[in-house]
Amino acid sequence: MLERFALGAQVAFHPTALLMTLVGVAWGIVGGALPGISGSIAMALLLPLTFGMDPAVALMMLAGVYVGAMYGGSIIAILISTPGTPGAAATVVDGYELHRRGQSGKALGVSLVTGTIGGVVGVFILVGMAVPLSKIALAFGPPEYFALGVFGLALISSFVGRDLVKGLVSALLGLILATIGIDPFAGTPRFAFGNVDLLSGVAAPAGMIGLFAVSEILHQIAEGGDWERIRGRYSTQLPSLREIWSLRVATLIGIVFGTIEGLLPGGGGAIASFIAYNEAKRWSKRPEEFGRGSLEGVAAPETANNVVTATALIPLLTFGIPGSNSAAILLAAMMLHGVQPGPALFDRTPHIVYGLFVGLLVANVMMLVLGYLALRPSIAIVNVRRPLLLSGILGLVLVGAYSINNRMFEVWIVLVTGLVGYAMRRYGYNVLAMVLGLVLGFMVEANLRRSLLISLGDPWVFFTRPISAVLLALALATFVSPILRRVREERRAAHAEGVARPAAG
Amino acid sequence: MRRADLVAGVLLLALAGVYLQQSLGIERGFASDRLGPAFFPQLLGATLAVLAGALVVRAVLKRSDPTPLPPARVGLLWAVVGLLVGYAVVMPYVGFLLATPPLLAAVTVALGLRQPLLVVAPALGITLVLYAVFGRLLGVLFPRGPLGGW
Numbered sequence: 001m002l003e004r005f006a007l008g009a010q011v012a013f014h015p016t017a018l019l020m021t022l023v024g025v026a027w028g029i030v031g032g033a034l035p036g037i038s039g040s041i042a043m044a045l046l047l048p049l050t051f052g053m054d055p056a057v058a059l060m061m062l063a064g065v066y067v068g069a070m071y072g073g074s075i076i077a078i079l080i081s082t083p084g085t086p087g088a089a090a091t092v093v094d095g096y097e098l099h100r101r102g103q104s105g106k107a108l109g110v111s112l113v114t115g116t117i118g119g120v121v122g123v124f125i126l127v128g129m130a131v132p133l134s135k136i137a138l139a140f141g142p143p144e145y146f147a148l149g150v151f152g153l154a155l156i157s158s159f160v161g162r163d164l165v166k167g168l169v170s171a172l173l174g175l176i177l178a179t180i181g182i183d184p185f186a187g188t189p190r191f192a193f194g195n196v197d198l199l200s201g202v203a204a205p206a207g208m209i210g211l212f213a214v215s216e217i218l219h220q221i222a223e224g225g226d227w228e229r230i231r232g233r234y235s236t237q238l239p240s241l242r243e244i245w246s247l248r249v250a251t252l253i254g255i256v257f258g259t260i261e262g263l264l265p266g267g268g269g270a271i272a273s274f275i276a277y278n279e280a281k282r283w284s285k286r287p288e289e290f291g292r293g294s295l296e297g298v299a300a301p302e303t304a305n306n307v308v309t310a311t312a313l314i315p316l317l318t319f320g321i322p323g324s325n326s327a328a329i330l331l332a333a334m335m336l337h338g339v340q341p342g343p344a345l346f347d348r349t350p351h352i353v354y355g356l357f358v359g360l361l362v363a364n365v366m367m368l369v370l371g372y373l374a375l376r377p378s379i380a381i382v383n384v385r386r387p388l389l390l391s392g393i394l395g396l397v398l399v400g401a402y403s404i405n406n407r408m409f410e411v412w413i414v415l416v417t418g419l420v421g422y423a424m425r426r427y428g429y430n431v432l433a434m435v436l437g438l439v440l441g442f443m444v445e446a447n448l449r450r451s452l453l454i455s456l457g458d459p460w461v462f463f464t465r466p467i468s469a470v471l472l473a474l475a476l477a478t479f480v481s482p483i484l485r486r487v488r489e490e491r492r493a494a495h496a497e498g499v500a501r502p503a504a505g
Numbered sequence: 506m507r508r509a510d511l512v513a514g515v516l517l518l519a520l521a522g523v524y525l526q527q528s529l530g531i532e533r534g535f536a537s538d539r540l541g542p543a544f545f546p547q548l549l550g551a552t553l554a555v556l557a558g559a560l561v562v563r564a565v566l567k568r569s570d571p572t573p574l575p576p577a578r579v580g581l582l583w584a585v586v587g588l589l590v591g592y593a594v595v596m597p598y599v600g601f602l603l604a605t606p607p608l609l610a611a612v613t614v615a616l617g618l619r620q621p622l623l624v625v626a627p628a629l630g631i632t633l634v635l636y637a638v639f640g641r642l643l644g645v646l647f648p649r650g651p652l653g654g655w
Contacts, residue, residue, distance in 0.1 A: 052643060165559055169517060172553045176524060179549065183542040186534025190542060191527055221616065222574055222582045387616035388623070391609045392631050398592070398605075399635045403645040411593050419586065426571065427509050445545040449538055457539045 001131075008354025012362055017057045021359055024064025025366040029374055031065065032072020032084045033381045034389060036220050039069030039085045040325035041213045045393070047205045047333060048400035055337035056352045060359035062333055066309050066326050067119055067363040071371045074111040074302055075378045078104060079230050086270035087305030090277040094290065094297030101293050102233045105375065109238040110295050111302040112371040114251050118258055118303035119364035122310030125259050127357055129311075130346075133318040137343040142450035143462050145320075145342075147471035149444035152321040152436065154479035160430045164483060170430040173420075174437020175444075177202050184442055185449050197409040204332040206401055206410040207417050207438050211431045212325065213397055214418025217390055219425055229383050236375045243295060250280040250296035254303025261304070262311020262323075272308055273301030310360055317341055317353060320443065328435050335439065507564040509571065514560035521554035584615050600650020601640070605632040 011017060024046065031042025043065045050058035073084030078095035091111065098107035140148075153171060160167025180191045181201025192198040254276045261272035280300035281290040290297045313330070315321045320341035322328040334341055339352060346353050374381075401414040421431050455461035463469045528550060531543040574582075588611050596604040609628035618624055639645040 049638075049643065165556055165563070169553065169556050169560070172549055172556065175549050176520075176546070176553065179546045183531075183534070186538050186542045188532040188534055188542045190531050190546065191524070193527075218582060218585070221585055222578050385618060385623070387613045387618040388627050390616060391612040392627065394589070394612060395605060395609050395631050395635055398589075398608075399601075399639050399645075402647070403639050403643065406646050408593060408597055411596075415586075415589055415593060427513060428571070448545070449540050452539045453537055 004350045004354045005358065007351050008356075008358040011056050011351050011355030012060060012358035017060055017355070017359065018362065020053065020057050020061040021064040021363050022366055024061035025068035025363050026370055028065035028068020029072040029075070029367070029370055030381055032069035033075040033378055034384065035076060035080070035082060035084070035382065035386070036216065036389070037084070037393065039066055039073060040329055041216055042069050043326055043329045044209050044212045045396050045400060047209065047329060048403045050333060051336070051404065055334070055339045056355040058333055058337055059330065059352065059356050060363070062330055063309075063356060063360055064363040064366070067306070067360065067367050068370070070306050070309055071112055071115055071367055074115070075108060075374075076382050078107045078111065078298075079234070079378070079382050085305075087273050087308065088301070089270055090273040090301035091298055093277070094294045097291070097293035098295070098298070099234070100232055102235050103237070103293065104234050105236040106239045106243070106295065107298050108375060110244065110247065110298045112368060113239075113244055114247060114254065114299040114303045115306040116364050116368045117251055118254055118306035119309055119367070120361060121255050122258065122262070122307040123357060123360045123364070125262075125307070126310040126313055126360075129263070130314045130318050133314065134343045134346040137318055139467060140343065141465075142447040142454060143465050143468040144471065146444060146447035146451055147462060147468040147475065148319050148321060149440050149447065151471050151475040151478065152440045153444065154475040155323065156430070156433045156436060157479045158482045160433055162486070163428050166429045167433050170424060170433035171437040174434035175441040177207060178438050178441030179445070184446050197407070202413055202438070203336070203404055203410060204439055205336055206404055206413040208329060208332055208435055209397055209401055210414040210417025211421040211435055213393070214414055215421025215425055215431060217393055217397075218418060218422040220390060222422070222426075230379055234379060239295065247296055247299040249283055250299040251303045253279045253283060254300045255307055258304035258307025259311055262308045263314060272304040276300040276304035317345060318343070322436065322439065325432055325435070328432070328439055331439050507567055510560055510564035514557045514564055517557035517560065518554060521550050521557055525550035525554070581615060585612060588612060588615070597648045598650065600652050601647035602632065602636060602652055603650050605635070
């Protein structure tokens with residue numbers, strides 16, 4: 001174990017790796033702070049840049065973006081009351097209030113320090129849980145991986161919201177997109193229409209850049225209007241050490257809920273940070289300050305969403321199940337570099353896993369330093385003119401897509417998936433569900449067929465093997481429980497309305 | 506009646522139809538691959554057809570569409586999409602360095618920024634930075650166009 005960390009440190013402290021992680025964190029902070037660019041979009045935009053890199057370095061760089069974007073997201077949350085990433089939504093409440101009172105620096109400093117603490121603790125939780133879990137996964141064969149893929153797809157029902165039909169359609173579109181090209185199992189061409197480019201399939205990174213980034217740009221163009229600019233005085237006075245020490249309870253609460261959410265795939269920091277905010281208020285000595293500029297109100301959610309940057313990697317690294325947009329992009333990066341997540345990853349390529357562990361620690365320290373240096377320039381980032389930002393991002397998207405394979409085909413894929421993604425957002429479909437289908441389709445199909453090859457065609461193989469049976473049962477529960485909860489809530493709401501109305505009248 | 510869902514449902518039904526029809530032409534793999542290369546796509550296509558049907562039925566029964574966008578915004582959206590498609594068509598012939606600045610400038614203008622300096626300088630700057638990072642540093646081979654080796 002220790003020697004594996006030494007190996008990881010060797011990888012992570014290589015000059016190239018350090019430089020790329022630094023670039024990743026810096027871009028993450030900028031991307032997170034840019035209005036309309038979330039952490040996952042910042043990651044997707046950088047994905048093409050990692051092609052020529054060593055897989056370990058590529059993952060470190062992308063993880064660095066993830067870490068940096070959490071702080072970047074809180075910059076814009078605090079300065080213009082817009083969450084830069086979903087995880088920063090709870091930070092808006094007290095962070096913006098602090099900024100309005102001329103304490104911007106204190107709010108940003110608290111976010112930075114507690115975020116770093118959360119990120120570092122998160123890495124230790126990640127190591128503590130992922131390594132033992134990967135041992136369990138050693139017993140996995142094709143039926144278990146099939147069940148795991150089904151479980152990953154079942155997660156869709158927990159985040160698609162009200163409209164399950166549209167959520168499922170979205171996932172199917174992703175699965176269908178994944179079937180284009182050479183069949184991975186038998187080698188026969190499928191749905192290529194005699195087109196050489198289609199034969200090689202739709203590269204997941206191109207699909208993701210289109211579905212996440214281009215659709216968001218089109219969405220912002222269609223929404224129109226300009227975004228908020230920073231108003232009021234902007235002070236860069238940092239919090240004192242004593243003030244930070246007074247936040248220890250809130251920080252601890254953030255750690256607890258960040259850990260829990262990271263383990264349950266499907267979130268992305270947003271839920272954890274809200275729960276952490278509420279709990280911190282409940283346990284606070286000064287709950288009346290919450291909502292009126294409480295430093296604890298910044299500390300709890302920011303700790304929580306930074307813990308998630310590490311713990312969200314647990315299901316991804318051990319089982320290959322991405323629980324959020326950002327994790328899905330990391331999975332795409334792994335596939336792109338021929339790295340198969342799962343137990344084999346820990347055994348055969350420890351330098352990648354442990355390099356990533358150490359790299360995450362490094363990235364958090366870099367975030368602390370860069371975040372401090374960015375205190376003044378962040379005004380310029382947040383106040384960038386919207387037409388310039390959008391055209392610049394479009395330029396980056398087009399170049400990135402082209403560079404995936406040095407050809408125009410991916411540019412077209414990005415444009416088409418971008419338009420489709422925009423239409424999906426506008427009419428209540430779910431882009432993440434489609435991406436999940438795109439990245440999990442191969443895993444589900446190939447392992448389904450491989451299982452039946454081993455079992456000589458007996459479909460009961462999925463139920464007689466205990467782990468596979470448990471996973472399929474879990475998948476069913478995961479799929480059904482959000483639906484049942486929604487039905488119950490609607491019934492209760494209807495009931496409450498019926499009771500409330502006569503009283504109000 | 507939900508028009509958007511109805512249109513989407515019909516389009517998805519058509520997609521499922523084409524997809525299923527195409528899946529019939531997939532060659533069979535080897536014998537021990539019981540399900541074969543066509544099974545999974547056919548499962549997906551059939552499921553999509555069922556869900557698209559549900560969407561159509563529901564659209565006929567329910568009401569309320571999302572609030573429509575103002576026509577100016579729709580025009581803007583299509584203008585930007587048109588610029589992007591035009592860029593993708595033209596770029597291989599004109600080359601990256603000549604095609605990109607006009608695209609970026611046009612998008613900036615379309616989105617409402619009119620000061621010449623704020624339009625032209627960033628368009629050139631962004632193009633050059635992207636060219637330096639991707640073309641030079643990462644060795645991406647961009648179409649060169651009439652500018653040749655530059």
